[in-house]
Amino acid sequence: MFNVAIKHFSVVALATLIASGSCGNSGKGSPEALAMLEEARNLSETALFDSSIVIIDSLCKSFPAETDIVKEAMHLKALTMEKSFTAQLSEAEQVIADNAPIVQEIGADFTTVKTPDMVEGYRILKSISGKELINRTDIEPRIDDGGNLYIVSLLNGHAVEHNRLRASIKGGEAAETAAIPYDKYQNYRFSDNGVTNEMVTFHYDECADFCRFIAANADADITLSFVGKSTFSMPLSPSLKHAIAKSFKYSTAIRAGLDAEKAKLLLSKKIEIAKRQIERTKPQED
Numbered sequence: 001m002f003n004v005a006i007k008h009f010s011v012v013a014l015a016t017l018i019a020s021g022s023c024g025n026s027g028k029g030s031p032e033a034l035a036m037l038e039e040a041r042n043l044s045e046t047a048l049f050d051s052s053i054v055i056i057d058s059l060c061k062s063f064p065a066e067t068d069i070v071k072e073a074m075h076l077k078a079l080t081m082e083k084s085f086t087a088q089l090s091e092a093e094q095v096i097a098d099n100a101p102i103v104q105e106i107g108a109d110f111t112t113v114k115t116p117d118m119v120e121g122y123r124i125l126k127s128i129s130g131k132e133l134i135n136r137t138d139i140e141p142r143i144d145d146g147g148n149l150y151i152v153s154l155l156n157g158h159a160v161e162h163n164r165l166r167a168s169i170k171g172g173e174a175a176e177t178a179a180i181p182y183d184k185y186q187n188y189r190f191s192d193n194g195v196t197n198e199m200v201t202f203h204y205d206e207c208a209d210f211c212r213f214i215a216a217n218a219d220a221d222i223t224l225s226f227v228g229k230s231t232f233s234m235p236l237s238p239s240l241k242h243a244i245a246k247s248f249k250y251s252t253a254i255r256a257g258l259d260a261e262k263a264k265l266l267l268s269k270k271i272e273i274a275k276r277q278i279e280r281t282k283p284q285e286d
Contacts (some may be wrong), residue, residue: 007059030066033059036062047083049084071281075158075281085274096260099256107213109126111124111129111135122145123142128141133154135156136156139152139153147251151207151210152200153226155226157196157198161230162226162231164227165226169217170221178202180206212248214244243258
């Protein structure tokens with residue numbers, strides 16, 4: 001099951017490669033074209049694939065009439081793309097191998113919460129599970145089915161109308177979540193026996209920096225602030241700092257692995273296409 005980003009080849013699209021089987025109609029290789037072809041070949045052999053493709057495309061554009069050189073360049077282009085995709089595939093496989101043990105090890109410390117009235121369950125660290133997030137001021141890190149960490153905040157008994165959270169340490173360093181507008185869904189309020197409650201859900205992209213900051217400063221004293229029309233602050237407990245740090249590590253490993261698996265599927269298809277193009281552009285024997 002799997003944010004480490006896999007490097008994607010962005011200089012040219014496969015469609016361009018397939019469509020550009022020839023760029024000219026006659027002529028032998030000039031010294032300039034031959035020099036560019038040799039430079040592109042050297043770059044390809046030293047794994048500078050993007051740079052090699054740039055030279056090949058420039059050659060084809062600059063010397064469209066030199067058919068023999070252009071055909072050789074297009075074959076080199078196909079070979080270079082196949083090598084580039086294969087290298088990226090190896091990187092993706094390494095990302096998966098690096099993160100799978102982390103997911104397996106940390107995953108044992110989480111439990112799944114799923115009740116009949118819930119559309120989707122979530123995973124939460126066992127050490128902070130079992131205490132319903134209601135009638136108390138707190139935040140809770142959860143992991144959704146896609147491996148994404150999100151934060152649910154509950155502010156009990158304080159009419160702050162908070163729409164974001166801030167974590168800060170001595171010295172002025174701090175990180176905030178995104179601000180979530182009051183919409184009675186992701187940000188809503190209710191009264192329980194006359195006591196105000198404000199509950200906000202911060203999805204991964206809205207709280208990643210906030211959680212990363214807490215994970216990086218888990219050994220420091222952290223102040224948690226509920227920020228809105230006014231501010232309510234409290235110390236972040238050691239157990240919650242630990243839970244957020246561990247949840248962030250777990251989520252990061254899952255997301256990295258999932259991204260790598262998606263990249264593997266795409267790269268495998270690209271390699272197949274590049275190999276077919278290698279055969280199409282292979283020089284004809286006399």
